[in-house]
Amino acid sequence: VGDVVGHGLHAAATMGRLRTAVHNFSALDLPPDELLAHLDELVSRFDQDQAAAGTDAPGISGASCLYAIYDPVSGRCTMAGAGHPGPAVVLPDSTVTFPDMPLGPPLGLGGEPIETAEVELPEGSRLALFTDGLIRDRGRDCDEGLGVLRGILAGLSGDSPEETCQAVFETMASAHPGDDIALLVARTHLLDPGHVAEWELPSDPAAVARIRNEAAEQLSAWGLEEVGFTTELILSELMTNAIRYGSAPSRVRLLRARTLICEVADGSSTSPHLRRAATTDEGGRGLFLVAQYALRWGTRYTPNGKIIWAEQPLTASMPSQGGPTAEELLDQWADIPG
Missing domain, CATH: 3.60.40.10 (PPM-type phosphatase domain)
Structure with missing residues (x-):
């Protein structure tokens, strides 16, 4: 005001x-x-x-x-x-x-x-x-x-x-x-604790697949299987960035409210930047894909580092950007791109 x-x-x-x-x-x-x-x-x-x-x-x-x-x-x-x-x-x-x-x-x-x-x-x-x-x-x-x-x-x-x-x-x-x-x-309205899921993210690339699978199980428990592929895609990119470019401690959080919010926090204050990779580039497309499939995304700084978040609808009604589906993109991704 x-x-x-x-x-x-x-x-x-x-x-x-x-x-x-x-x-x-x-x-x-x-x-x-x-x-x-x-x-x-x-x-x-x-x-x-x-x-x-x-x-x-x-x-x-x-x-x-x-x-x-x-x-x-x-x-x-x-x-x-x-x-x-x-x-x-x-x-x-x-x-x-x-x-x-x-x-x-x-x-x-x-x-x-x-x-x-x-x-x-x-x-x-x-x-x-x-x-x-x-x-x-x-x-x-x-x-x-x-x-x-x-x-x-x-x-x-x-x-x-x-x-x-x-x-x-x-x-x-x-x-x-x-x-x-x-x-x-x-x-004020407090979010039901049952609508919050958290994981510690070790600095081990193998942890990405495990947390992604556990997140998929949590989405199923919430009745949100419809957005599972997109959520796995977003989490894969955000967790990979935290492991490769961030610093410990790192954690992952899912919030089920009016929308589904994915958060990945780490101890670094360096923020990633969205860019459009050239056709010949081997990487640099991760955040572009997050932006394509999230309603909104951004960076929130904390006293201990930063949180990268992405917001999605609770149903798969997100408009397509004319590219491949989330399932097709996920099949093309490794947990740590080469």
Whole structure:
């Protein structure tokens, strides 16, 4: 959730630019603090370009943003803010808290590092992100507004996120608000532990075939035999890359949610790059094939290395790219290409 300085057409255009930037940065799988650091640099660059052009339009500096990432496996939510109020957390027992989190300066001002905060969110918790226009108005300050918000959220334990937003707006938003108001409410859902499968990946090429076979058995247990060939293809490439170019420790993880996610983690921070191999090249086609058969794929960096992930649908409805089938490709692959 974010907010910009001012009102009117320029403010709306500014918000559109920042929304597009956040959307693009989020596709890179960046942690919240790193994403906001990139956004801060972008806002500074916008203002510098505008000043160099000699326009009379106000700058973008002073915009605020709160960015959160929720992990449905661990139940942890990682957040970072730039000049923006922190969220409200509603636990399943209706307890409402406002987590302490480091608040960085607004976007475009720079100078201070952006820090993150982590909170544990049990199953069924609600996370409410909002702009200061919701809690501050002509008739109340921020502390009073937070107290009112706490009382409303505590009394809405069984409501859906949509109903929660409606109830909060009906109570707190005046007919003629003095500032723009945005409210985002999300309910947490933990991934069933039975929908997570993990393996340690030794630095032994022989382990690729074993883990691939065990993964196929797990897919069968989940009723996902239809995507088995494609998953084996993707896992073969990602595990082979981890053994050849990564460093220990390495591990493999399958997540069955709304999609099937394959992850291979290792201790190296070096990321592979997708390229189109020439006809005469003997290798270099692995990640291209992953990109062909995955809905999305990417790299997520961790304090201990990186995770390469690929996302697939739960059925074999993935559109063909006009090449061979996954089965034909898998038959052509050795576990460690020569």
